[in-house]
Amino acid sequence: MIQLNNIEKVYRTDTIETQALNNISLHVQKGEFLSIMGPSGCGKSTLLNLMGLLDVPSKGDILIDQQVTQNMADTKMARFRNSRIGFIFQSYHLINDLQVLDNVELPLLYRKSTAKERRELATEALVKVGLGNRIKHFPTQLSGGQRQRVAIARAIVGRPQIILADEPTGNLDSAMGDEIMNILLDLNKTDGTTIVMVTHDANMAERTHRLVRLFDGSQVQ
Amino acid sequence: MIKHLFKLIWNKKKENFLLISEILISFLVIFAVFSSITYNYLNYREPAGFKYDDVWMADLGSPVQGENKDSVMLVFANLKNALKGMPKVRDVSLSSNNVPFSSSMMGSGVEYGHVNIQSDMYRVDKDFAKVLQMKMQSGRWFNETDRNPVYLPVVLNAAAAMALTGSANAVGKLVKMEHQTLRVIGVADNLKDKSDFKTTSPGIYTLIDTSSIRGINTMLIKVSANADARFEDQMYRLIAGTTRAHNLQVAHLSEMRTKKNKEIIVPMVILLIISGFLIFNVALGLFGVLWYNISKRRSEIGLRRALGATAAGVSGQLLGEALVLATFSLIIGSFFAVQFPLLHVYDLPAGVYMIALLLSVLFIYLLVIVCALYPGKQAAAIHPAVALHED
Ligand SMILES: Nc1ncnc2c1ncn2[C@@H]1O[C@H](COP(=O)(O)OP(=O)(O)OP(=O)(O)O)[C@@H](O)[C@H]1O
Ligand SMILES: [Mg+2]
Numbered sequence: 246m247i248q249l250n251n252i253e254k255v256y257r258t259d260t261i262e263t264q265a266l267n268n269i270s271l272h273v274q275k276g277e278f279l280s281i282m283g284p285s286g287c288g289k290s291t292l293l294n295l296m297g298l299l300d301v302p303s304k305g306d307i308l309i310d311q312q313v314t315q316n317m318a319d320t321k322m323a324r325f326r327n328s329r330i331g332f333i334f335q336s337y338h339l340i341n342d343l344q345v346l347d348n349v350e351l352p353l354l355y356r357k358s359t360a361k362e363r364r365e366l367a368t369e370a371l372v373k374v375g376l377g378n379r380i381k382h383f384p385t386q387l388s389g390g391q392r393q394r395v396a397i398a399r400a401i402v403g404r405p406q407i408i409l410a411d412e413p414t415g416n417l418d419s420a421m422g423d424e425i426m427n428i429l430l431d432l433n434k435t436d437g438t439t440i441v442m443v444t445h446d447a448n449m450a451e452r453t454h455r456l457v458r459l460f461d462g463s464q465v466q
Numbered sequence: 467m468i469k470h471l472f473k474l475i476w477n478k479k480k481e482n483f484l485l486i487s488e489i490l491i492s493f494l495v496i497f498a499v500f501s502s503i504t505y506n507y508l509n510y511r512e513p514a515g516f517k518y519d520d521v522w523m524a525d526l527g528s529p530v531q532g533e534n535k536d537s538v539m540l541v542f543a544n545l546k547n548a549l550k551g552m553p554k555v556r557d558v559s560l561s562s563n564n565v566p567f568s569s570s571m572m573g574s575g576v577e578y579g580h581v582n583i584q585s586d587m588y589r590v591d592k593d594f595a596k597v598l599q600m601k602m603q604s605g606r607w608f609n610e611t612d613r614n615p616v617y618l619p620v621v622l623n624a625a626a627a628m629a630l631t632g633s634a635n636a637v638g639k640l641v642k643m644e645h646q647t648l649r650v651i652g653v654a655d656n657l658k659d660k661s662d663f664k665t666t667s668p669g670i671y672t673l674i675d676t677s678s679i680r681g682i683n684t685m686l687i688k689v690s691a692n693a694d695a696r697f698e699d700q701m702y703r704l705i706a707g708t709t710r711a712h713n714l715q716v717a718h719l720s721e722m723r724t725k726k727n728k729e730i731i732v733p734m735v736i737l738l739i740i741s742g743f744l745i746f747n748v749a750l751g752l753f754g755v756l757w758y759n760i761s762k763r764r765s766e767i768g769l770r771r772a773l774g775a776t777a778a779g780v781s782g783q784l785l786g787e788a789l790v791l792a793t794f795s796l797i798i799g800s801f802f803a804v805q806f807p808l809l810h811v812y813d814l815p816a817g818v819y820m821i822a823l824l825l826s827v828l829f830i831y832l833l834v835i836v837c838a839l840y841p842g843k844q845a846a847a848i849h850p851a852v853a854l855h856e857d
Contacts, residue, residue: 299772300851319777327774338769338854342477347470354470355774383477399773 246407246439247273247296252305254291254462265291266302267462275406276437278430280450283459289443290335290411292459296441297330297409298322309407327355331400335411335443337392339384345371345395346380352403370398373428389416397425401432408432410442414449426452471783471790482791485755489795492748493830497803499741500822500829505814506663506730514662515655516566516598518719520691522698523565524705526683527713535676542679545708546593549687552704554697556688559597560674562589563684566598566659567722576670577642578630585626585668587643589678594671595654597688603627605637605652608673617649619673626668627653643670661726683711686719745833752837756788760845767845768853781842788838789831796827 254266265288273279273296281289294300295307298314307314309329317325331352339348349367358366371377374394384392393416400408410429414422426449432438442453450456458466475482532538542560549558564570564586574587592608594600600607603624612619617640627636627650636650656666674682685705689697698716706714760767767780775783803823807816 294851294854297772299854300849323771323774323776323779326772332772334854338765338772340766340769342474344477347473351770352773354467355770355779360469 246275246277246310247271247441248308248311249292249295250305250308252292252295252302252307254288254295254300255303264462266295269305269462269464271457271464273439273441275439276433277455278433278440278453279442279455279457280453281441281443281457281459282445282447282450287459288462289459293409293411293441293443296407297332298326299332323355327352327403329406331403331405331408333393333396333400333408333410333413335415337384337396339392339395339399341384343383344380345376345382345384345387348384348395349398349402351399356403366402367398370402371395373401374398375424390418390421393417394421394425397428401428404436405438407439407441410440412443412445414444414446422446422449467783467786468790471786475787475790475794482794485752485791486795486798488748488751489792489830489834490799492745492833493795493799493826494802495741495744496829497799497822497826499737500825501806501814501818502734502737504821504825505818506734508818509658509663509665512658512665513655515657515666516600516659518566518598518723520689520693521597521719522687522689522693522701523568523717523719523722524685524687524701525563525713525715525717526685526705526709526711527715528711529680529683530709530711535679538679539676541709542682545685545705548704548708549685549701552697552701554690554693555701556690557593557597558688559594559686560589560591560682561594561684561686562587562674562682564588565684565686566657566719567661567726574643574670576626576630576668578639581630583626583629583668585629585670588669588671589674589682590671591674594686597686598657600657601655603653603655604635605650607652607654608671612651612673615649617647619651620648621652621654621671622650623654623666623669623671624656625666626670629668648672661730662723663727663730749833749837752788752834753841756784756838756841757844760784760841764848764853767848768850771848771850772854777846780848781846784842784845785835785838788834792830792834796830800827 249269249271252266252269253264256263256265269292281292283289291300295302298309309325314322314325346364346367349370350363353363353366368377368380371380374397376391376394376398379387379391384395387395393413397413400410408429413429414425417425429440429442430452433440442449444450456466457464530538530541532541546558549555562572564572572587573584576583576585592610595607605621607621608619620641622630622636630636630641631639636653639650640647641650642648654671657669658664658666702714702716705711770780770783800823803819806812807819
């Protein structure tokens with residue numbers, strides 16, 4: 246489903262050059278639930294961004310569903326992101342000027358859909374993450390954990406084939422974290438959604454199919 | 467998507483208030499400018515109704531001295547004959563001094579039935595229409611048969627006829643002016659004789675006779691196209707000799723017209739320059755705010771890109787937001803603008819306001835589009851990962 250071949254990512258600023266990823270090759274199978282662990286700054290988010298086509302590698306290539314993503318035209322790339330990938334960001338990235346429901350509807354706004362459909366799907370996703378009673382709130386009126394759940398609802402609302410989750414339970418207590426984990430496991434099992442999840446929690450990682458460990462930009466396991 | 471933009475802007479109404487009021491103010495200024503341009507332009511497009519080329523005005527400066535009215539009449543009759551005898555003179559007419567493009571005005575109340583209007587009044591002779599090549603709409607101009615009529619004959623201009631008798635033909639109707647009853651013998655085309663940019667007000671022409679000859683000291687002279695300065699000099703000496711006028715002045719109607727037009731054009735240009743500066747400032751402000759908006763919203767833009775917005779979609783959204791903002795301003799602005807024709811604030815036709823309103827709305831949208839174009843393009847270039855990384 247996701248295939249990385251000899252990926253390198255170098256960040257260049259005026260003063261320094263950071264080798265964020267170094268020769269990563271990885272194949273995520275369709276329907277697989279993969280977790281990534283590693284110390285802070287080792288390149289986990291960078292790897293996830295590359296998989297989600299939010300960034301381009303400095304070297305190597307990325308295939309999604311057997312399609313080469315290098316040099317993909319902007320509109321095609323946008324459609325790809327929209328229809329196939331659901332992203333859960335480490336720091337939520339909600340739009341504070343929009344109500345929870347409108348935030349969750351966002352991915353649907355960029356594809357063919359009616360207002361009614363959007364409303365129904367977004368409400369359904371919010372109910373799934375236990376926020377059915379908060380749809381008219383603004384993000385700033387929610388707790389950190391609640392915001393994380395809105396971000397999860399937004400990632401699953403478009404029923405993507407792939408979910409890329411960057412520490413989705415990092416801000417939640419263990420009970421809530423478990424609940425989110427159950428949602429992801431359920432999506433993986435019943436819908437066959439391919440999931441790649443970054444986590445610091447070994448217990449969470451244990452419940453997934455496979456674990457990849459990163460250290461200093463390189464794959465160690 | 468539009469609904470989404472409205473929501474987004476509505477939720478940020480406090481931040482957008484300044485921009486909305488800025489656009490609103492520039493809209494109102496533009497509306498004023500366009501109203502004035504439209505009004506002047508529509509007037510400019512009206513036909514002049516007469517020919518001013520090669521028409522000279524001779525202003526004697528003071529009334530002709532004479533023992534009695536008849537001798538004054540005689541002086542003028544002789545002068546007209548002498549002038550007509552000159553090779554380059556086509557026609558000559560006496561006139562009250564409110565000739566075209568002069569600064570003189572003369573007016574009187576005119577009554578027909580219950581209708582009472584204020585009208586310009588012109589004292590002229592039977593050759594006046596020929597000198598200016600006026601056209602009649604109905605009836606006739608003065609001629610020899612108007613010597614001793616029962617009612618003094620008058621000619622109305624079209625504006626006066628419309629004001630007095632409406633759509634009914636005014637010819638043959640009796641009107642009252644200064645306690646006299648007068649018979650309308652003809653209706654002439656409107657003369658745009660104040661300036662190219664002024665509409666014609668109602669006007670009434672009466673024939674100069676012994677009762678009014680004392681006040682007459684102006685003549686209009688139609689000359690041939692090859693009349694030059696040397697000829698003007700000859701003519702000057704002839705008129706001065708015949709009338710013994712001390713302050714005789716000869717002027718060309720075409721030059722007087724240019725001067726009159728400047729009285730409208732100059733303030734208009736000044737207004738345009740001032741409002742141009744104002745609009746430029748507003749455009750800069752608009753540009754700045756949109757620009758600032760984008761730098762402030764980089765992570766939002768990155769997020770939208772990550773969720774599937776195309777680059778074109780993102781710049782389209784920013785443009786859309788700017789247009790929605792402008793629409794808010796224009797709705798409020800139009801509400802104010804339509805008060806002008808509704809309350810008759812100025813005496814301009816409602817059509818002028820409507821045209822100006824339309825033009826102003828288009829102008830503002832255009833301005834907003836131009837100002838949003840570059841920031842929008844800038845936004846499209848934002849890479850989602852970089853933008854999301856920042857906050
Ligand atoms: N846009 C960027 N410009 C420059 N350097 C960057 C950029 N993004 C990431 N880096 C660097 O790349 C390295 C990997 O960063 P990344 O965010 O992938 O780490 P991470 O494993 O997700 O860490 P954490 O667990 O703290 O989220 C870090 O050293 C970071 O400083
Ligand atoms: Mg990270």
